[in-house]
Amino acid sequence: AVYQTSLQIENLNGLDKKYYLHPTTVPKKFIEEGPKITFHKGDGVYVTDVKDDTYIDGVSMLWNVNLGHGQKELAKAAYEQMNTLAYSSSFYGYSNEKAVRLAEKVVSLAPGDLSAVFFTSGGSESNDTAFKLARFYWHLNGRKNKKKIISINRSYHGATIAAGSATGIDAFHNFAGSKDIDIIQAKSHLTNCELGDKSDPNYEGCIRDIIEKEGAESIAAIIVEPVQGAGGIHISPEGYLRAVKDLCEENEILMISDEVICGFGRTGKMFGIDNWEVVPDIMSVAKGITSGYAQLGGVLINKDIRDTVIQYDQILGHGFTYSGHPTACAVGLKNIEILERDNILNNVNNMEKELMKGFDYLSDKHPHVAKTRTLGLLAGFDLQADRDTDKPFDESIRAASFIVEECFKRKLILRAADFEKGKNIVAIAPPLIVNKEEIEE
Numbered sequence: 001a002v003y004q005t006s007l008q009i010e011n012l013n014g015l016d017k018k019y020y021l022h023p024t025t026v027p028k029k030f031i032e033e034g035p036k037i038t039f040h041k042g043d044g045v046y047v048t049d050v051k052d053d054t055y056i057d058g059v060s061m062l063w064n065v066n067l068g069h070g071q072k073e074l075a076k077a078a079y080e081q082m083n084t085l086a087y088s089s090s091f092y093g094y095s096n097e098k099a100v101r102l103a104e105k106v107v108s109l110a111p112g113d114l115s116a117v118f119f120t121s122g123g124s125e126s127n128d129t130a131f132k133l134a135r136f137y138w139h140l141n142g143r144k145n146k147k148k149i150i151s152i153n154r155s156y157h158g159a160t161i162a163a164g165s166a167t168g169i170d171a172f173h174n175f176a177g178s179k180d181i182d183i184i185q186a187k188s189h190l191t192n193c194e195l196g197d198k199s200d201p202n203y204e205g206c207i208r209d210i211i212e213k214e215g216a217e218s219i220a221a222i223i224v225e226p227v228q229g230a231g232g233i234h235i236s237p238e239g240y241l242r243a244v245k246d247l248c249e250e251n252e253i254l255m256i257s258d259e260v261i262c263g264f265g266r267t268g269k270m271f272g273i274d275n276w277e278v279v280p281d282i283m284s285v286a287k288g289i290t291s292g293y294a295q296l297g298g299v300l301i302n303k304d305i306r307d308t309v310i311q312y313d314q315i316l317g318h319g320f321t322y323s324g325h326p327t328a329c330a331v332g333l334k335n336i337e338i339l340e341r342d343n344i345l346n347n348v349n350n351m352e353k354e355l356m357k358g359f360d361y362l363s364d365k366h367p368h369v370a371k372t373r374t375l376g377l378l379a380g381f382d383l384q385a386d387r388d389t390d391k392p393f394d395e396s397i398r399a400a401s402f403i404v405e406e407c408f409k410r411k412l413i414l415r416a417a418d419f420e421k422g423k424n425i426v427a428i429a430p431p432l433i434v435n436k437e438e439i440e441e
């Protein structure tokens with residue numbers, strides 16, 4: 001163990017409580033209890049803490065460590081790039097080789113006519129950038145009122161003010177000022193309504209209804225996750241993304257696919273939306289682009305948006321110090337090289353079947369396990385009081401948190417998606433390199 005004595009660990013925990021304000025953590029509980037776990041090292045699907053206890057990382061940390069922990073080739077790519085040129089700016093016309101090569105590579109993998117990429121340092125920055133680019137596109141086309149963004153209930157798009165406002169989970173709006181901009185939330189996954197079925201009792205508040213009420217002339221873009229992650233592993237129903245895309249085309253609204261979780265193989269295709277063969281106008285990526293080994297995100301734009309933006313003859317006043325970071329881009333390039341070389345998508349599709357076998361077993365044995373689902377290795381299930389009647393647990397029963405806690409005691413890290421009142425969803429998303437024995441374990 002790194003820390004030989006409990007005194008040393010207590011000391012570290014004391015410093016943690018005193019100096020480190022943690023993201024997405026209950027502050028009061030943290031101060032009372034200290035860190036749940038302090039990670040020290042990782043290897044494949046396993047992570048080990050400072051006490052030398054080893055866990056299975058069943059959610060790839062924040063669904064991002066796709067090639068697993070301790071991947072030496074990614075470490076080497078970062079080391080070599082840092083020794084050559086750790087950092088350089090991409091502002092004012094400056095460039096670097098790794099950013100250029102990664103841009104070309106990502107565009108070559110992307111569907112349809114997605115043609116260029118703007119780099120960021122993560123998913124929230126990508127979504128904020130996507131909103132700005134969408135508005136800017138309409139602005140340059142003389143449609144200055146097209147500014148509103150529609151997002152979907154239960155979605156997660158990030159924590160900056162714009163991406164946080166687009167997020168459709170209330171728990172992320174209680175942090176001061178986190179829902180300030182002009183974003184309208186639509187109900188989720190109502191394929192029939194989006195196709196125009198006004199007799200559907202859920203029609204009010206669907207995307208189509210919002211467009212009719214607000215007027216297409218005021219709306220810049222609609223953002224969707226092909227599979228909603230943090231909101232509870234909700235896979236877009238058949239026909240839904242196509243219906244949204246058609247609605248966008250009908251009304252001259254841009255479609256943004258948030259591929260921050262789904263991108264780079266998580267769902268068994270290179271991008272989540274590829275499962276439905278729909279081509280968005282804008283796509284945001286992050287997480288899986290480097291498997292979490294470096295902070296990197298990007299926004300892909302289609303040919304029309306690119307052709308419009310490149311006509312602009314003043315400074316494009318948007319960018320981040322770490323846009324096109326050479327070390328992050330070197331890691332991204334190596335990450336994609338390994339994804340392709342080792343045929344990781346194939347493994348994802350095979351392991352999806354193994355995971356489903358486990359789910360079938362669980363559903364057979366356990367009367368509370370309902371709605372088991374996975375797309376690639378983005379999986380989840382509901383816990384219900386009575387699955388035959390779709391009856392949820394009483395709101396006081398935090399069944400998903402309970403199960404996740406019990407798994408943790410048995411050295412398996414999972415995630416509860418129980419932000420929605422009365423919903424108890426357990427999320428599973430192991431690294432994409434997971435093997436059959438590890439899934440069984």
Ligand code: PLP
Pocket residue numbers: 062121122123124125127156157158159225229230258259260261286287
């Ligand atoms: N979009 C989706 C779908 C996400 O799951 C996340 C993070 O979990 C984000 C955006 C935000 O990314 P980041 O935390 O890198 O800013």
